[in-house]
Amino acid sequence: xxxxxxxxxxxxxxxxxxxxxxxxxxxxxxxxxxxxxxxxxxxxxxxxxxxxxxxxxxxxxxxxxxxxxxxxxxxxxxxxxxxxxxxxxxxxxxxxxxxxxxxxxxxxxxxxxxxxxxxxxxxxxxxxxxxxxxxxxxxxxxxxxxxxxxxxxxxxxxxxxxxxxxxxxxxxxxxxxxxxxxxxxxxxxxxxxxxxxxxxxxxxxxxxxxxxxxxxxxxxxxxxxxxxxxxxxxxxxxxxxxxxxxxxxxxxxxxxxxxxxxxxxxxxxxxxxxxxxxxxxxxxxxxxxxxxxxxxxxxxxxxxxxxxxxxxxxxxxxxxxxxxxxxxxxxx
Numbered sequence: 001x002x003x004x005x006x007x008x009x010x011x012x013x014x015x016x017x018x019x020x021x022x023x024x025x026x027x028x029x030x031x032x033x034x035x036x037x038x039x040x041x042x043x044x045x046x047x048x049x050x051x052x053x054x055x056x057x058x059x060x061x062x063x064x065x066x067x068x069x070x071x072x073x074x075x076x077x078x079x080x081x082x083x084x085x086x087x088x089x090x091x092x093x094x095x096x097x098x099x100x101x102x103x104x105x106x107x108x109x110x111x112x113x114x115x116x117x118x119x120x121x122x123x124x125x126x127x128x129x130x131x132x133x134x135x136x137x138x139x140x141x142x143x144x145x146x147x148x149x150x151x152x153x154x155x156x157x158x159x160x161x162x163x164x165x166x167x168x169x170x171x172x173x174x175x176x177x178x179x180x181x182x183x184x185x186x187x188x189x190x191x192x193x194x195x196x197x198x199x200x201x202x203x204x205x206x207x208x209x210x211x212x213x214x215x216x217x218x219x220x221x222x223x224x225x226x227x228x229x230x231x232x233x234x235x236x237x238x239x240x241x242x243x244x245x246x247x248x249x250x251x252x253x254x255x256x257x258x259x260x261x262x263x264x265x266x267x268x269x270x271x272x273x274x275x276x277x278x279x280x281x282x283x284x285x286x287x288x289x290x291x292x293x294x295x296x297x298x299x300x301x302x303x304x305x306x307x308x309x310x311x312x313x314x315x316x317x318x319x320x321x322x323x324x325x326x327x328x329x330x331x332x
Contacts (some may be wrong), residue, residue: 023180023199024066024089024098026054027254027275027290029228029239030329031309034070034085034104036203036228037178038120039167041106042074042081043327046315052307056292059303064091072104073314074324081106085122095134099127100161114170116325122163122180126196128187129156159185161196169327175204197233207328218247224330237272243279243330250330252277256292271295273304279330286311 026032032052033040050070057063072083085102102124109117137149165178180199188194205226214220221244228239241254254275274295279288292305 023232024054024064024068024087025230025237026052026066026068027239027256027273027292027305027307028052028277028288028309029203030226031286031288031311032068032070034072034083034102034122035068035087036201037165037167037176038102038104038122038163039106039118039165039176039178040081040327041072041083041104041120041122042108043106043118043167044072044074044313045324045326046313047071047073048311048313050309050311052309054305054307056305057294057302058306059301063302064089066090074108079108081108081118081120085124095131097127097129099129101125101127102161102163110325114325116169118167118169120165120167122165124161125158126161126185126187127156127158128189130189131155155189157187157189159187159196161185165201167327169325171325172208172328173204173206174327174329175202177202199230199232201228201230203228205329221246224328226329237270241275241277243277245330248281250277250279250281252279252290252330254290257295279309284313 026035029036031050033043033050048071050068052066052068054064054066056066066087066089068085068087070083070085072081074081083104085100085104087100089098090096102122104120104122106118106120111117132149132155136145140147140149160183161180162182163178163180164182165176167174167176169175178201181196182198184195184198186193187196203226205224207222207224210221210223211219224243224245226241226243230237236258237256238258239254239256241252243250243252254277256273256275257271259271272295273292275290275292277288277290279286286309288309290307292307294302294304
């Protein structure tokens with residue numbers, strides 16, 4: 001059995017230049033707004049800091065762990081949002097790491113009193129690395145194992161990356177689209193040509209008050225419906241769901257996938273997960289938790305996924321600017 005594992009590891013390394021991985025993804029994608037669309041930069045009423053942690057497939061040893069940090073602020077004088085996004089994803093026995101460091105900027109244009117158009121751009125760098133000391137190469141297998149490899153592969157690759165997006169919203173509705181890896185950077189660790197495919201997304205939703213005439217803050221209720229479609233080369237996925245909110249508490253139900261079969265691979269189902277999302281939104285801090293119930297063929301192996309988000313506004317409530325038309329999407 002150990003020999004089989006070693007051979008499989010060798011084959012994986014040998015064909016690494018043909019691997020086409022997709023970007024990290026999140027269930028609570030509106031809690032990572034700069035990662036969803038650079039047009040969200042500075043979209044809140046004041047400066048904010050957001051953190052996201054995702055532990056995907058904890059039932060599999062050395063699966064996926066993702067960390068995301070973002071900070072942004074709106075500069076009223078110039079109608080500009082400025083921000084910074086830093087993310088790190090770790091996967092597999094060889095600890096394949098993907099790091100993104102992306103500053104972003106967005107311009108806000110008011111189209112009348114009730115409609116806002118925002119456009120953003122997000123240049124930055126991507127860093128891909130792997131710990132080859134935790135992998136087994138063919139020359140080690142040929143020499144009986146437990147010996148250093150004579151291979152000398154590159155362990156880190158840094159590349160320039162750029163994304164952009166647009167967003168339009170009112171007090172009730174919002175709709176946006178974004179594109180990442182527009183320059184399709186080469187991410188190969190072995191000197192080959194492995195271009196990162198362009199990722200494109202379409203996202204939007206609406207917020208509906210259930211008791212609009214209610215004056216007591218603790219009794220106000222609303223329903224928010226949201227969707228998010230994303231594609232990257234042959235990969236595509238669709239998220240759709242809704243949140244129920246009463247005062248500071250929210251509860252949501254989510255479906256991820258596209259009903260039916262993949263067009264490019266006969267018999268391959270595109271159902272991924274059902275997610276439950278809960279959140280608390282205080283005056284300056286928001287906390288969210290979600291759990292993904294895997295509904296694909298991996299359901300009994302992965303143990304789903306846990307995700308925790310935290311957002312904090314860095315201005316005082318009594319100094320908030322009432323002129324700003326806020327996007328009604330969830331903040332946790």
